[in-house]
Amino acid sequence: MDCLRAFLAKLQNWQRKVNAGNVAMFENLSTVLDENEDHLLDPLLKTEITQHLKSLESELKNYFPEFEEEDGKLVRNPFSGTLDIATIPSDVQDEFLDLKNDSVAKDLYEERSLTVFWRSMYQSYLKVSEIALRVLLPFSTTYLCECGFSTLLHIKSKSRNRLGVDPDMRCALSVHNLGSVT
Known part of the structure; x- marks a missing residue:
């Protein structure tokens, strides 16, 4: 954002x-x-x-509609001392406090990227993770769309202007996705 x-x-x-x-x-x-x-x-x-x-x-x-700034704070750093518990939905507050005081989760937060951290917290802290993943999801899906358009533009150049690009796109995007997973 x-x-x-x-x-x-x-x-x-x-x-x-x-x-x-x-x-x-x-x-x-x-x-x-x-x-x-x-x-x-x-x-x-x-x-x-x-x-x-x-x-x-x-x-x-x-x-990209604006999201609540407090949601952004929660996603960026759930262990921040400035995060106001009152701004978190009441049905999620207890779970959030459990997460905030989980030292293993804090270690994971410091070692991993935000998306990997929140994905790994999904099993233990379902409600809090859902809030975070809802905030993070539009950016990753947009990234994948942009990769697809860039691949299409590369494949369907003036020198290779043909209609059937499906097999080439499938191959190029599967290779790209494998590279981004590792």
Whole structure:
């Protein structure tokens, strides 16, 4: 979510800069404008770029709705002293306190990534893990979709423009997924 918030802030900053006529963040466009004699951005193009950036911002906000900041704190560090127990759903509080005071779980948290940690806590702390995995899941599924699109773009290049990419995609993605599991 931190990366997403930073990117959304960049989009808003880029919109402001484009409205002021500054397109330095768009390297290719900036090069074309530098080669142009008057170095000015066409008002119609400025509007189109701004609209595109607004549309991208809107789509990202729609695809990744804000989650409660307390859920984020719980996921990032369930052992934090600043995490307020009152912000955790009441039916999960006792289980959370058990987790927070589990020294083996704390050792695992320090040794493993967040996703591996929460997946390993699923058997022992089901309700708390479900909250954490619900927060983490959209990012991993988005990552897999992006990998699929990148693979498709690589396979279906101009030199290999054919319709039946299913076997190639299946092979490429299964190799990719095996690599990400290990």
